[in-house]
Amino acid sequence: MAQDNDREMPDAAAGAEAEEATVEEPAAPIHEKQRLRLLPGSSDTAASFAFDREDHTLGNALRYMIMKNPDVEFCGYSIPHPSEPVMNIRIQTWDDVSVFEVLRKGLNDLAELCDVVEDKFTTARDEFNDKNPDRISKR
Amino acid sequence: MPSWAPLTDDQLAEQRRGLSEEQLQQRRIVNINSETVTDVSGTDIPGHYGPGQDDTWDLNRFAQNLKIDYHQNKPNDAAFSLIGVDASIANAFRRIMLAEIPTLAIEDVFIFDNTSIIQDEVLAHRLGLIPLTGGKAGLDQLGWFKKPPPKDDYAAQAMYDQDDLPASASTPNDHNTIVVSLLVDCRWATIDEDGRDGKQLAKDGETDPAVRYVNSNIYAHQLVFEPQGDQTKWFDGENAIKPVNPDILIAKLRPGQRINLRCHCIKGLGMDHAKFSPVATASYRLLPSIDITAPIVGIEAKKFQRCFPRGVIALEKDANSGETKAVVADPMKDTVSRECLRHDEFKGKVKLGRIRDHFIFSVESTGQFESDELFLESVRLLKKKAEKFKRHLTELEEGR
Numbered sequence: 088m089a090q091d092n093d094r095e096m097p098d099a100a101a102g103a104e105a106e107e108a109t110v111e112e113p114a115a116p117i118h119e120k121q122r123l124r125l126l127p128g129s130s131d132t133a134a135s136f137a138f139d140r141e142d143h144t145l146g147n148a149l150r151y152m153i154m155k156n157p158d159v160e161f162c163g164y165s166i167p168h169p170s171e172p173v174m175n176i177r178i179q180t181w182d183d184v185s186v187f188e189v190l191r192k193g194l195n196d197l198a199e200l201c202d203v204v205e206d207k208f209t210t211a212r213d214e215f216n217d218k219n220p221d222r223i224s225k226r
Numbered sequence: 227m228p229s230w231a232p233l234t235d236d237q238l239a240e241q242r243r244g245l246s247e248e249q250l251q252q253r254r255i256v257n258i259n260s261e262t263v264t265d266v267s268g269t270d271i272p273g274h275y276g277p278g279q280d281d282t283w284d285l286n287r288f289a290q291n292l293k294i295d296y297h298q299n300k301p302n303d304a305a306f307s308l309i310g311v312d313a314s315i316a317n318a319f320r321r322i323m324l325a326e327i328p329t330l331a332i333e334d335v336f337i338f339d340n341t342s343i344i345q346d347e348v349l350a351h352r353l354g355l356i357p358l359t360g361g362k363a364g365l366d367q368l369g370w371f372k373k374p375p376p377k378d379d380y381a382a383q384a385m386y387d388q389d390d391l392p393a394s395a396s397t398p399n400d401h402n403t404i405v406v407s408l409l410v411d412c413r414w415a416t417i418d419e420d421g422r423d424g425k426q427l428a429k430d431g432e433t434d435p436a437v438r439y440v441n442s443n444i445y446a447h448q449l450v451f452e453p454q455g456d457q458t459k460w461f462d463g464e465n466a467i468k469p470v471n472p473d474i475l476i477a478k479l480r481p482g483q484r485i486n487l488r489c490h491c492i493k494g495l496g497m498d499h500a501k502f503s504p505v506a507t508a509s510y511r512l513l514p515s516i517d518i519t520a521p522i523v524g525i526e527a528k529k530f531q532r533c534f535p536r537g538v539i540a541l542e543k544d545a546n547s548g549e550t551k552a553v554v555a556d557p558m559k560d561t562v563s564r565e566c567l568r569h570d571e572f573k574g575k576v577k578l579g580r581i582r583d584h585f586i587f588s589v590e591s592t593g594q595f596e597s598d599e600l601f602l603e604s605v606r607l608l609k610k611k612a613e614k615f616k617r618h619l620t621e622l623e624e625g626r
Contacts (some may be wrong), residue, residue, distance in 0.1 A: 106473035123618040125626075130245050136592035138615065140388075144321040145611050147314035157232065157272040185340050187623055194612045194619070196283050201317065201609035203289045204308075205602060211306070222299045 126175065133179040134186040141174040142166060149176065152200070153193035158184040232272075232282045255515055255579040261566040266580060268312050297586075306371060307513070308585045316510055316585045322462055322604040323508040325496035330358055330365055330467070332489040332501075334559035335372075339486035344477045353408075353489055354501045357445050357475055357592040360404075361465025364457070365594070370395050371402040371492045400455030404467050404491040407450050412441045435478075442479055447472035449489075465489070470593030472561065480565035492513065504600055506590040512580035514560040520575040527552040530576075533561050533566040 115155070126135035138145065146164035153176075161179035165203040178186050257264045272281045289311040299304040308316060335350040342349070360363040372389060374396045375382035389395075395402060414422030415438060424438040435442040446469035453461055461467055477485065495502030516538070522530050523544070530552045531539040540555035563579065566572050 098541040101304050119614070119617065120388065121618055121621055123615060125622060136411055136520050141611075142321075144318045144326070144608075145615075148318040148608065149612075151312050152269075152283065155281065157282050159437070187619065191616060191619055194616045196285070198283050198609045198612040199615075200288065200311075200613070201605050203285065203292060204294075204311070205605045205609075206596075207292055207294050208306075208602060208605070211294040211296050212299065219299075222295045 129186070131185055131187075132183060133177075135175055135177045136190065138174045138176065139212055141173045142172070143174075146174045146176065148197060152196045153178060153189060155196070156192060157188055158182075160187060232280045238280055239275075240554075244614065246342050250320070254582050255510065256582050258562060258564065258578040258580065260564060263389055270312070277338075292299075299598060301596050302470075302589075302590045302591045302593060304587075304601070306587055306601075308510075310583055310586060311585065313584065313585075316587075319601065319604045320508050320510060320587075322587065322607050323505050323600055324503055324557075326607055327504050327595075327600060327603050328361070328370075328493045328495060329502045330368065330491050330493055330505045331499075332358070332406065333492045333494065334490040335487055336490075337487045339484050341483045342479050342485055343483075349477060349485070349487075352476055353487075354499070356476075357470040357594060358406075358467055359470045359490060359594050360467040361461050362595075364465055367460065368404075368493055369402040371398055372396065374405065392572030397493075400457050400491055402492060403454070403569065404457065404461075405452045405454055406489045406491060407452055407466065407487065408448060408489070409450075409481040409486045410441050410444050410479065411447055411484045412439055412481050413440065415440050430433050439479075439481055444476045444479065444568070445472060446476060446477075471585075504592060504595050505597075506592050507585070508589045508600070510585040510587045512582065513584035513586060514557045514562045515579045515581050516554045516557055516560065516581070517577040518554065518575060519577060522552040522575055523547075523549040526571055529569070530566060530572060536562055 091121045103149060122139040122141075124137040126137055129135055138172070143166070146166070150162055150164045153159055158180050159178060160181050161177065166174050176190075177190055180186055180189055196223075253269060256266055269275070270281045272331050274281065288310070293309040294309075294311070295307040297304075297307065306412070322496075332353045335353055337346050337350070338511055340349060344352075370389075370391050372386070372391055372395050377383065390506075414514050415422050415427075418421050420440055422437065423438075432438055437458055451461070451467045453466075479485070494502035516534075521617060527541055527550050531541060533539075537550070537555070537556050538560045541550045541554050544547070544551045562578065566576055566580060569577065589600055591597045591600055
């Protein structure tokens with residue numbers, strides 16, 4: 088009986104290691120419905136995307152970030168009907184630049200912009216609180 | 227290098243030498259004329275000014291140009307300036323503060339007894355609008371509750387599971403619902419219990435209901451928080467769920483009337499119902515710019531000063547001629563009423579405008595969160611949106 092308990096189980100150990108490696112970060116939910124669709128008639132350099140449950144908040148901001156990319160020939164967003172929570176973005180690029188790369192860069196740039204704003208705001212706010220205990224600027 | 231490629235630093239400096247500081251500043255201004263507003267849209271798109279100007283997105287240049295000036299940081303009222311962002315980004319922050327920050331409010335009201343003159347639905351509506359506050363950590367970890375629609379409503383059933391919520395979100399439990407109750411009876415004041423005889427005072431001519439009766443006015447502080455399960459850990463003592471303003475009048479009763487109800491509070495978004503909006507309002511305005519192009523002196527200067535709110539224009543004694551001259555002291559106090567454009571004596575001497583990338587935010591919180599935390603939360607939410615769609619984009623590309 089002692090021998091049975093002492094038998095090594097290499098498969099179980101390997102399986103456990105593999106599981107640890109693929110554990111998702113706690114931030115991302117386990118299943119997320121796909122909210123991004125490619126509209127028909129799109130190609131690799133000219134495409135329209137439909138964002139579900141989004142509106143001018145993300146639409147205008149993302150359009151601005153994508154337009155700051157010199158590879159973009161055209162970028163515009165629209166909300167086809169106010170009763171439906173869909174937002175369309177059309178991106179057309181110069182030469183052979185992939186539309187997906189441009190969209191990913193735009194989303195990336197937007198996330199980095201938010202990081203910078205958050206940092207600077209926190210610094211400015213803490214400095215202000217330190218200098219003005221009564222919380223009103225002296226003018 | 228193609229003609230539209232980003233310029234190197236040397237080439238940029240070369241280009242900039244052609245433009246004076248004033249000309250660069252002029253590009254930032256929205257012109258306000260007597261009948262029209264011109265140059266409204268931002269022009270920092272690559273290619274707008276030709277190959278000479280490089281407007282490509284550059285995080286470092288953005289970080290250098292971004293300035294945040296704080297004016298006021300009271301817990302429920304913050305005012306600050308965001309300088310160097312585009313209108314679409316500032317607007318995104320404002321919209322998120324109004325509509326997309328999860329907030330706790332009373333949603334379902336179970337009415338056991340309501341013999342008051344206020345109808346059930348009106349009472350429930352009023353209860354929903356009461357702003358609540360509680361421990362920050364507890365509110366952050368509170369989950370979502372989404373009531374499943376009735377089985378025979380096929381359209382709603384089809385739309386029900388659109389939200390990526392876990393299965394536990396369809397039943398109210400101590401991780402997604404806060405229970406608050408209200409039990410009030412109105413009666414005449416008696417000597418034994420209240421030290422005054424309401425009926426006798428009424429006979430003697432007293433008309434004030436606060437004296438004649440007890441509990442004739444129901445205020446928000448009479449709502450009782452009933453912690454369920456784990457909530458005793460998150461919401462105890464200072465962190466208990468309570469109304470921000472305890473003196474909100476909910477209903478009025480007369481003797482014999484009674485209100486007995488239980489409320490379920492859940493997290494929601496402002497875009498579903500205004501009661502879930504954490505800000506009284508969040509708004510921004512652009513910094514006004516007043517440009518006095520030709521000197522305005524003497525009596526005209528006094529008249530000019532009166533065209534603007536107090537503090538905007540100051541009168542200075544001109545060192546050379548000794549006359550009083552109008553100078554711009556504090557443009558932030560200006561309301562841009564364009565009064566000075568109505569008078570002929572100032573024609574051609576003043577140019578009004580607003581600075582396109584200087585946003586003076588004013589965030590007034592209802593009390594559940596602090597105003598500066600609300601702005602930070604809105605910035606983080608915009609980042610979460612961008613990250614979420616990056617994941618969806620990867621999924622989309624994998625599927626092709």
